[in-house]
Amino acid sequence: MHPIADALPDSLCYLDGSYAPLSDTKVSVLDRGFIFGDGVYEVVPVYGGVPFCFEEHMARLDRSLGELRIANPLTHGQWHAIAMRLVEASPPSERAAVQAIYIQVTRGVAPREHAMVQGLVPTVFVMLNPMKPVSDAARARGVACVSAHDFRWQKAHIKSTSLLGAVLARQISVEAGAAETIMFRGDWLSEASSSNVWVVKDGTVYGPPKDELVLAGIRYGLIERICAEADIPFSLRRIARDEVFGADELLLSSASKEVLPVVTLDGQTIGSGRPGPVFQALHAGYQRAIERSAQEQGVPA
Numbered sequence: 001m002h003p004i005a006d007a008l009p010d011s012l013c014y015l016d017g018s019y020a021p022l023s024d025t026k027v028s029v030l031d032r033g034f035i036f037g038d039g040v041y042e043v044v045p046v047y048g049g050v051p052f053c054f055e056e057h058m059a060r061l062d063r064s065l066g067e068l069r070i071a072n073p074l075t076h077g078q079w080h081a082i083a084m085r086l087v088e089a090s091p092p093s094e095r096a097a098v099q100a101i102y103i104q105v106t107r108g109v110a111p112r113e114h115a116m117v118q119g120l121v122p123t124v125f126v127m128l129n130p131m132k133p134v135s136d137a138a139r140a141r142g143v144a145c146v147s148a149h150d151f152r153w154q155k156a157h158i159k160s161t162s163l164l165g166a167v168l169a170r171q172i173s174v175e176a177g178a179a180e181t182i183m184f185r186g187d188w189l190s191e192a193s194s195s196n197v198w199v200v201k202d203g204t205v206y207g208p209p210k211d212e213l214v215l216a217g218i219r220y221g222l223i224e225r226i227c228a229e230a231d232i233p234f235s236l237r238r239i240a241r242d243e244v245f246g247a248d249e250l251l252l253s254s255a256s257k258e259v260l261p262v263v264t265l266d267g268q269t270i271g272s273g274r275p276g277p278v279f280q281a282l283h284a285g286y287q288r289a290i291e292r293s294a295q296e297q298g299v300p301a
Contacts, residue, residue, distance in 0.1 A: 012089040013127040014082050022127060031123050033106030036114070037162030039123070040064035045131060045255045046099040049087050050294050054080060056218045061103065064159045070107055073122045079103065086128040100131040100255065104161060131256055139283070142263030142275045143179035145252075148172050150183035150190045150213075157212045169193035180252055182244070182265060189239040190214050195257055198223065200249035200271075200278045204233040219253040226285030232278060249276040259283050 013022045032038035042061045045052045058076045065072050074082075083101045090099065108120030152165030170193040173181040180192040189208055191197055196217040199206045205227055210216040227234040244250065248271045250262040259282045261275035 009129070011128060012086055013125070014086065015125050016121075016123060019085070025125075027123060027125070028109045030111065031106055031109050032117075032120075033104065033123060033161055035112055037160065037164075038068070039104055039106030039161040040068060040070075040159050041105075041161050042101075042103040042159060043255050044083065044101040044103070046083075046087055046101060046128075047290050048294060049095045050297050051080070051083055051087075051101060052290060052293050053218050053222065054083075056221060057103075060159060060216075060218065061105075065105060067155070067158045068107070068160075069116060070105060070122055073105065073124055079126075082126050083128075086126060090128055094130055098131045098133050100129050102127050102129060106161070134257055134260055138179075139260060140275065142261040142273075143252075144177075144264040144267075145180045145182050145192070145250075145262050146173050146176045146178045147182050147184060147266050150185045152183075155212055156190070156215050157210075159215055166193045179260070179262075182262075184241055184244075185213060187241045189241070189244050192252060195252040195254040195260075196220065197244075198251040198253065199239055199244055199247045200251065200276065201243065201247055203248075203278065204235060205251075205278060205282075206239055206243075207234075207236050208239055209236045217253060218255070219259075222286070222289060223253060223259070223282060226282055226289065230281045230285055232281060245270070247271060249278050251279055251282070258286050 008023055010021045010023050012019055013025055015025050027034065040061065042057045044054055044057045055076065058079060062072055086101065087095060087099065104125045106123040107116070108122050110117040110120055148169060169181045169183060173179065180195055182192045182197055183190050189197060191208065191214045196207065196219060205223065207220065208214050210220060224234050245265060245268055250265065250270045252260045252262060259279060261279040263270055263273050
């Protein structure tokens with residue numbers, strides 16, 4: 001067996017109504033998630049034992065399931081209860097750090113047939129993983145990225161488990177020694193392999209519109225709120241390739257990256273080549289949002 005497989009975690013997970021160690025949990029090979037990638041997922045960050053933006057993640061889960069015509073098998077309260085049981089079962093050292101709740105729902109188990117089989121019982125899986133945060137040094141100096149043609153399908157707004165396109169896109173930056181792969185459909189910015197992308201020009205934060213060509217990350221709404229608090233103009237519109245390379249600042253956002261400055265793209269310096277003032281304001285606002293979330297849920301910051 002591969003050494004990585006030997007080192008798989010033995011933490012508690014949830015599958016179809018039961019809790020068991022991850023290493024003992026099995027899914028049918030005829031599950032449509034395994035055969036077709038016929039399912040959706042969510043990743044919810046957890047800071048100090050407190051899920052962050054949980055309801056926003058649940059709303060996106062509802063939207064993704066709706067696109068696949070799968071009824072949500074659980075209420076938001078039931079999802080939260082499962083998540084908190086897994087958090088509480090994790091070691092205190094992990095609970096004090098940053099974790100990630102991974103939620104996956106597939107259409108269920110059926111003989112292999114492309115058509116959507118009706119009446120199946122969805123497969124529900126939840127696990128908790130440590131989430132490796134971006135280092136303070138990387139955030140302070142910024143990161144390098146590369147660009148690529150966005151060769152993925154036309155329904156990127158669904159948070160689908162069919163992630164081969166994202167895997168291939170991320171591998172481009174891995175092999176280039178870069179932090180992310182920023183993608184363009186033709187001459188227009190879409191997103192990165194597992195991040196949203198933001199362009200800052202003349203003090204305004206610009207992002208691609210929320211349509212079927214991008215997965216509108218939870219940070220779309222969060223960054224808009226932080227911008228409003230910091231009196232930073234915010235706008236969603238089509239962004240041309242030359243605007244990306246000519247940006248004053250270029251930023252990534254995701255659950256694991258939070259907000260991360262990009263200082264070079266394809267070897268070309270972005271702006272001053274250093275993290276800029278808008279990034280600093282957004283990063284500070286993001287930390288305040290985490291603190292507020294903890295306070296609202298009754299946990300000391």
